[in-house]
Every structure is written in C-alpha cells, then in structure tokens.
Amino acid sequence: MNCKRKHIAIIGAGASGLFLAKKLSESPGMEVTVFEKNRQTGAKVRASGGGKANIFNRDVRPEHYNQPAFITLLLQQYSPKQLEHQFNDWGLVTVSDEEGRVYPASQFSQTVVDVLTDFTYDNIYIRTEYNIQHIEYRHDRWKIDDYPTLFDTLVLASGSPAGMIPKNQRLYNGYLQDLTLKTNNLQPSLAGFRLEDYPKSLSGCRTKAIASLYQGNKLIHKEPGEITFKDDGVSGIVIMNLSAYYRRLPSTKNCRLEINLTYWNENFDTETYLRNNRDTTGLLHPKLAAFYQQKPFDLHRLAFQIEETYPLEGAQVCHGGIDLSEIDSHFAARKYPNLYILGEMLDVDGVCGGYNLFFAFASAAIASSKMM
Ligand SMILES: Cc1cc2nc3c(=O)[nH]c(=O)nc-3n(C[C@H](O)[C@H](O)[C@H](O)COP(=O)(O)OP(=O)(O)OC[C@H]3O[C@@H](n4cnc5c(N)ncnc54)[C@H](O)[C@@H]3O)c2cc1C
Incomplete structure (x- = not known):
C-alpha cells in the first residue's frame, strides 16, 4: 500500500x-x-x-x-x-x-x-x-x-x-x-472619508445620522449609523460601508457625502423646530450645534465633497x-x-x-x- x-x-x-x-x-x-x-x-x-x-x-x-x-x-x-x-x-x-x-x-x-x-x-x-x-x-x-x-x-x-x-x-x-x-x-476599502472644506471644530463629535453617498445627482448608497468626526473627515461603520460603494465606482470624481442629522425621523420638521427654539442646542450634538451657530446648514443635508478615503493603513x-x-x-x-x-x-x-x-x-x- x-x-x-x-x-x-x-x-x-x-x-x-x-x-x-x-x-x-x-x-x-x-x-x-x-x-x-x-x-x-x-x-x-x-x-x-x-x-x-x-x-x-x-x-x-x-x-x-x-x-x-x-x-x-x-x-x-x-x-x-x-x-x-x-x-x-x-x-x-x-x-x-x-x-x-x-x-x-x-x-x-x-x-x-x-x-x-x-x-x-x-x-x-x-x-x-x-x-x-x-x-x-x-x-x-x-x-x-x-x-x-x-x-x-x-x-x-x-x-x-x-x-x-x-x-x-x-x-x-x-x-x-x-x-x-x-x-x-x-x-x-472600509475606510473613512477625508472631506473638502471640513470644519476641524467638529473633531471628536460622535452622532447618529443617515449618511448618503452621491455622485453628482445620483444616490449611490444610503445607510443609518453612527458617524465619528475626525480632524479632516469622518469615520465609523456607516462611513466605511459608504467607502466600499465609493470604491466600486468606475470613477470617484464629484462624490459627495450628505448627512441627515434627524435620523429618528428623516422628515422631521426642522423649520417648525427652529421657529419655536432659538437654536439647535436641544437637537444636535454640542459641536454640531456650535457649527450650526457659525454657519447654518440644512439639518437634513449637511453636505461635503469627498476628497478621498483615508489611506490603506486605516x-x-x-x-x-x-x-x-x-x-x-x-x-x-x-x-x-x-x-x-x-x-x-x-x-x-x-x-x-x-x-x-x-x-x-x-x-x-x-x-x-x-x-x-
Ligand atoms: C482592524 C480590522 C478589523 C476587521 N474587522 C473585521 C470584522 O469585524 N469582520 C470581518 O468580516 N472582517 C474584518 N476585517 C477583515 C478581515 O479580517 C480580513 O478580510 C480577513 O482576515 C482576510 O483573511 P485572509 O485569510 O485573506 O488574510 P489574513 O487574515 O490577513 O491572513 C493573512 C496572513 O498571512 C500572513 N502573511 C502575509 N504575507 C506573508 C508572507 N510573505 N509570508 C508568510 N506569511 C505572510 C499575514 O501575517 C497574515 O497572518 C477586519 C480587518 C481589520 C484590519
């Protein structure tokens, strides 16, 4: 044998x-x-x-x-x-x-x-x-x-x-x-995004939101989850997932991240809220509320152009x-x-x-x- x-x-x-x-x-x-x-x-x-x-x-x-x-x-x-x-x-x-x-x-x-x-x-x-x-x-x-x-x-x-x-x-x-x-x-892939014209003051903020990846006017992927704001961009599981869809695009030109901060109700009536309240203190993470104070933005669509993902090491x-x-x-x-x-x-x-x-x-x- x-x-x-x-x-x-x-x-x-x-x-x-x-x-x-x-x-x-x-x-x-x-x-x-x-x-x-x-x-x-x-x-x-x-x-x-x-x-x-x-x-x-x-x-x-x-x-x-x-x-x-x-x-x-x-x-x-x-x-x-x-x-x-x-x-x-x-x-x-x-x-x-x-x-x-x-x-x-x-x-x-x-x-x-x-x-x-x-x-x-x-x-x-x-x-x-x-x-x-x-x-x-x-x-x-x-x-x-x-x-x-x-x-x-x-x-x-x-x-x-x-x-x-x-x-x-x-x-x-x-x-x-x-x-x-x-x-x-x-x-x-499964990395954070470095963003253009991004306010460093948001660094350290963590919040729940609905994140959407757009290329031009086309919605590529949308997902709810927790976002971590860093010095020059964002991270967190929801962002990493968006980065996987970003990678699959034949070209990554003109990609935009949109963050809907009213995750508990996508269509939350922010206009009525802002009419009845002086600011967004009772609504947003304090760092986002301070940023809103400086430069008001649409709470359903805080938007940034995507520069790139973070490099391979992250x-x-x-x-x-x-x-x-x-x-x-x-x-x-x-x-x-x-x-x-x-x-x-x-x-x-x-x-x-x-x-x-x-x-x-x-x-x-x-x-x-x-x-x-
Ligand atoms: C921080 C982190 C968290 C993750 N979390 C998750 C998760 O929660 N869920 C999930 O599904 N995936 C997760 N992943 C991804 C997942 O771990 C990998 O996709 C998976 O381990 C790949 O398996 P693999 O066998 O192909 O390679 P690996 O598991 O990376 O194994 C490759 C091995 O080959 C060895 N090696 C490389 N070159 C040589 C060489 N020349 N000679 C000898 N040995 C060599 C390496 O040291 C390594 O031990 C995570 C990855 C990272 C980095």
Whole structure:
C-alpha cells in the first residue's frame, strides 16, 4: 500500500490559512506546513469585531460584495449555515446580534484562533516568523524560499496590506512577482472619508445620522449609523460601508457625502423646530450645534465633497487584488497546477458586518473539499 503523505504548504496563518489547516488536520494522509511572517497567528481575526471576532454574518447576500456574480456561485457551494455548523462541530459556540453578525459566545476573538489551531491529527506544522519571499514551480512540486521540503500543493493565503503601515505595504505579497497573475490595483476599502472644506471644530463629535453617498445627482448608497468626526473627515461603520460603494465606482470624481442629522425621523420638521427654539442646542450634538451657530446648514443635508478615503493603513480591507479570472470555482489557479488562492488576496471585498471573514473562511472550506 502506498502511504506516502501529500505535502501541502500554506502561506499565511490568518483567517483562510488557519481555517484550511484546521480542515486538513482531519486528513492524516496530508502533511501541512503553514508559514506565517508574524510571531503570532490570526492577527486580523483577533482584531475583528473590536476584539470580539465578528466571524461572519447570517445574512450573506451577493450585493454585500464588489463581485456579486462570483458570490452568487460561492453561496451555492457554501452557506453561512454550513460555516456555523462547521464552527459548532469544532466546539465553537456562536451567538449573533440583531443584524445577523455572528461572534463566539466567549465574545473574545482569541477563542476563534484557539479553536482553529486545535488540530485533530498531528499533521500540521506552523512555522511562525517565516516571511516568504520567493516561490517556484519546479519538477511538479512547489519550492518555497530555501525550505528543504518540496510541496505537492501550495496555497496562497497571505491576505492584503490593509491596516498596515506604509513601509510594510510596499513589500506585501512580494513573492507574487514569481508568478504571472492578473492583479487589480490595491485600494483602501472600509475606510473613512477625508472631506473638502471640513470644519476641524467638529473633531471628536460622535452622532447618529443617515449618511448618503452621491455622485453628482445620483444616490449611490444610503445607510443609518453612527458617524465619528475626525480632524479632516469622518469615520465609523456607516462611513466605511459608504467607502466600499465609493470604491466600486468606475470613477470617484464629484462624490459627495450628505448627512441627515434627524435620523429618528428623516422628515422631521426642522423649520417648525427652529421657529419655536432659538437654536439647535436641544437637537444636535454640542459641536454640531456650535457649527450650526457659525454657519447654518440644512439639518437634513449637511453636505461635503469627498476628497478621498483615508489611506490603506486605516482601512479594514483592500479593494483589488488577484483577478477572479485567475481561479476556478474551487479557488484553484487556472495557470498553475496544484496552486490555490484564498481570501483577501483575491479581488473580493465586502461591507462591514462579518462579510470579509465569511469570504475568507468560505474560500478555504471550498478549496479543502477539492484537496481532501
Ligand atoms: C482592524 C480590522 C478589523 C476587521 N474587522 C473585521 C470584522 O469585524 N469582520 C470581518 O468580516 N472582517 C474584518 N476585517 C477583515 C478581515 O479580517 C480580513 O478580510 C480577513 O482576515 C482576510 O483573511 P485572509 O485569510 O485573506 O488574510 P489574513 O487574515 O490577513 O491572513 C493573512 C496572513 O498571512 C500572513 N502573511 C502575509 N504575507 C506573508 C508572507 N510573505 N509570508 C508568510 N506569511 C505572510 C499575514 O501575517 C497574515 O497572518 C477586519 C480587518 C481589520 C484590519
């Protein structure tokens, strides 16, 4: 009987890499080496959901992503329900909030990383502080830097430079230069907006509102939520979501943010209110009320031209990445044998709420079904 083990390498011990390793640990016929450049694994999983790990959303729909057609096909193969069953099978108890965001019951992101690194068989080796620089396909195997093992299968799961300082962004995923893969320009998504003619005096104000993104006269996206005013622009989940729609525009010229401050009633009669009251003190956050005093504005439409999003270092995900034409429906590369590409390295990004981690985990689950 031929009991030769299949050697698999995974570059990146983040969401998709760890999920795949956990899945492959159920197959003792495989020997899996996971290379991770950091000392610790799963950094972005630990950062997600404000440290609570918002691992997916129960309501995943194609329109939550920049690639709805691809997500439609993905959902036919793997659903949020399957992901939840998988996590529950692995012992992770999950809970969700009213917006379908799923968290570990522990409300502590390290629990997710601990579950993902609790391997079934002793066939997974995690090599931390291993920053892969070069890969090469040689004699039907994959060679990784000067690592002594040649691998039968290579999985690229090294994410994106979103959230990184500029110095580290430049070198991110540098090993991809050894392959010829069509890659779309990386740009920040799920980031705040820097605004034109913006009053610095609003810095530090946080308020609920309905935020709308317009291009010219066209409404692109509208959503209620909490806005954080910064020195030169705005942030908060609702703004980050608007930034995802902003990124999907073929051109970002002439984009405007409109903030309706009467979120509890979009059509609140501000004229009557202002006739009956001296100012907006009883209506607005004090910083907004002071700004109104200086320069009155329409309370339904506090408008600013958008200069740009904040840069990559303040973004939660990257828009762009490896073009989807490079992979098949199982995330296997079309041009190279025994190569898989997972998660945020691909040109897929979703809005806030667990959609990006869902994509990372689902890509790993689907790829594993072909590998096992
Ligand atoms: C602050 C923050 C909060 C977020 N919150 C949420 C949230 O609440 N919900 C949600 O769905 N998404 C969230 N995201 C996005 C989500 O975390 C990512 O989309 C997801 O982790 C991508 O998974 P991945 O496996 O593709 O990459 P990652 O999880 O980023 O994993 C990639 C791994 O590869 C390693 N690596 C990179 N290059 C190399 C190399 N050359 N050699 C070896 N190792 C390498 C990295 O160190 C990293 O560990 C958040 C992101 C950030 C930055």
